[in-house]
Amino acid sequence: MVWDDIAATIRAETGTAFFVERKISIGGGCINAAYRIDGCGQRYFVKLNDAAKAAMFEAEAASLSEIAQTQTLRVPRPVCQGMNGGQAWLVLEYIEFNKSNAGSMGELGAGLARMHEATAPHFGWHRDNTIGATPQINTQNGDWITFWRDHRLGYQLRLAAANGHDGQLQKSGERLLADMNALFASHKPQPSLLHGDLWGGNIGFASDGKPLVFDPAVYYGDREADLAMTELFGGFSADFYAAYRECTPIDAGYSVRKYLYNLYHILNHLNLFGGGYRGQAESMMERLLAELK
Ligand code: ADP
Numbered sequence: 001m002v003w004d005d006i007a008a009t010i011r012a013e014t015g016t017a018f019f020v021e022r023k024i025s026i027g028g029g030c031i032n033a034a035y036r037i038d039g040c041g042q043r044y045f046v047k048l049n050d051a052a053k054a055a056m057f058e059a060e061a062a063s064l065s066e067i068a069q070t071q072t073l074r075v076p077r078p079v080c081q082g083m084n085g086g087q088a089w090l091v092l093e094y095i096e097f098n099k100s101n102a103g104s105m106g107e108l109g110a111g112l113a114r115m116h117e118a119t120a121p122h123f124g125w126h127r128d129n130t131i132g133a134t135p136q137i138n139t140q141n142g143d144w145i146t147f148w149r150d151h152r153l154g155y156q157l158r159l160a161a162a163n164g165h166d167g168q169l170q171k172s173g174e175r176l177l178a179d180m181n182a183l184f185a186s187h188k189p190q191p192s193l194l195h196g197d198l199w200g201g202n203i204g205f206a207s208d209g210k211p212l213v214f215d216p217a218v219y220y221g222d223r224e225a226d227l228a229m230t231e232l233f234g235g236f237s238a239d240f241y242a243a244y245r246e247c248t249p250i251d252a253g254y255s256v257r258k259y260l261y262n263l264y265h266i267l268n269h270l271n272l273f274g275g276g277y278r279g280q281a282e283s284m285m286e287r288l289l290a291e292l293k
Helices: 001-013 051-069 105-118 142-160 168-182 223-232 238-247 254-273 275-290
Strands: 022-026 033-039 044-050 078-084 089-094 130-131 134-136 192-194 202-203 209-211 219-220
Touching: 001 033, 001 044, 001 078, 001 089, 001 105, 022 130, 044 051, 051 078, 051 130, 105 192, 105 209, 105 223, 105 238, 130 254, 134 142, 134 254, 142 168, 142 219, 142 254, 168 254, 192 254, 202 219, 254 275
Parallel strands: none
Antiparallel strands: 022 033, 033 044, 044 089, 078 089, 130 134, 192 219, 202 209
């Protein structure tokens, strides 16, 4: 029984008695089945998927630990992960989510700016992870433009070709890959620790209104890539951006580069969900190519 196995891994990891007395399904996720489990006065958050997804859960736990180490933004603490009987699981600290308060978004902006100060010798990360359900390649590289071209846009474009999205999308994509270095004339990014999947569905607020981030796809990259994603599906509040900018100014040219960064996520959506995103990807490419003329 998978729940007995999960309880056993929790007991082994925490050294406390634990049995699942109650489990409640939680909606809202995109990829996995999620549950709250209660027992012996404890409460945990559990994600479940096929055993083939065990590496994805290992990478998620490692991503959460990487952010936790910076002591900047709060993340759910990873407890343990495991696999048995065709299923894989990830157990995290359970967070009781609440509403934001007047200071929450400012705190999130300032916390993110501090998190972005965590740096590494190279762009990428020591392991690959996933963006949504798609592999995200993090092979380390000292050159950001090469990294973004090969492991981000190029990777998704090749996947799109394999999914039958050829023609103009590929032609414009090729031109963009060849010429995009012109967008970096006055911008020399440092490898900053990124959340990697920072949309509104992956932030929350604890009972005291303090912000949390979860479901990350971390790597070290241009901090503008995280900021761009906050703008992709509706945008965060003005307090968030004001607090971020107060900690760290944003370079001129971000207003164009954000399309380059969000194109990665739109191509990923095209690859995951199909045709509707193709038009959006093509118009983002046209917008960028117009800057390069
Ligand atoms: P998926 O990997 O399937 O996208 P998420 O990580 O987005 O799943 O989690 C699904 C939902 O579960 C979230 O929208 C959030 O409401 C809730 N959730 C995520 N992490 C926790 C946690 N540690 N404690 C309590 N609820 C959580």
